[in-house]
Amino acid sequence: MSLENEKDIIEKAKKDPHAFAELFDYYFDKIFHYILYRTGNAETARDIAAEVFFKAQKNIKNFRFMGYPFSAWLYRMAGNEIISYFRHKKFEPLSLEAYLEDNKIEGPASRQDLSEEIIKAQELADSNGAYCAVKQALFKLDPLYQEVIVLKFLQEKSIKEICEILGKKEGTVKSLISRALEMIRKEDGVKSFTQIK
Numbered sequence: 586m587s588l589e590n591e592k593d594i595i596e597k598a599k600k601d602p603h604a605f606a607e608l609f610d611y612y613f614d615k616i617f618h619y620i621l622y623r624t625g626n627a628e629t630a631r632d633i634a635a636e637v638f639f640k641a642q643k644n645i646k647n648f649r650f651m652g653y654p655f656s657a658w659l660y661r662m663a664g665n666e667i668i669s670y671f672r673h674k675k676f677e678p679l680s681l682e683a684y685l686e687d688n689k690i691e692g693p694a695s696r697q698d699l700s701e702e703i704i705k706a707q708e709l710a711d712s713n714g715a716y717c718a719v720k721q722a723l724f725k726l727d728p729l730y731q732e733v734i735v736l737k738f739l740q741e742k743s744i745k746e747i748c749e750i751l752g753k754k755e756g757t758v759k760s761l762i763s764r765a766l767e768m769i770r771k772e773d774g775v776k777s778f779t780q781i782k
Contacts, residue, residue, distance in 0.1 A: 591655055598645050605642045616663050622735045623667050637663045657749040668728050722772035730765035737762055
């Protein structure tokens with residue numbers, strides 16, 4: 586999606602909630618997988634992602650282009666929802682099925698298809714050897730360190746993109762990544778994060 590095209594879609598979505606479906610279709614998988622790597626659980630990730638898109642749609646009228654892409658706004662929202670989930674553990678996000686139905690967005694054809702997609706996503710995360718090798722060490726980190734590691738190594742974001750998502754300067758982001766890697770390497774059995782592609 587080009588930046589100009591995205592701007593047009595966002596402007597339409599501010600007036601017509603159904604226009605948001607195109608943004609949902611384009612970004613859902615990216616945000617879902619980011620949340621999956623942060624939580625380690627596909628069901629939880631699915632529900633948190635639904636909450637992120639519900640809030641994004643509800644608040645899109647407040648979105649302004651300030652030099653950062655729309656995706657940075659979504660990632661930031663996702664990061665906040667993940668923190669809320671871990672902080673409260675009573676987090677009751679909107680279900681994905683309800684979100685898709687309420688907004689007439691094409692989703693999996695049935696509950697069975699949705700269950701299969703969740704199982705596949707969980708298997709994909711669990712089969713990522715590099716992720717599995719550092720998963721336990723990753724979850725012991727402060728959420729900000731988790732965030733930079735997942736964005737850099739599992740979402741393959743550039744330093745510039747991470748700066749946009751976190752609203753931090755380049756030097757700060759590089760320092761966070763360096764410190765996070767050092768903490769992960771100190772964990773037993775974790776030698777390197779360089780295997781992650």
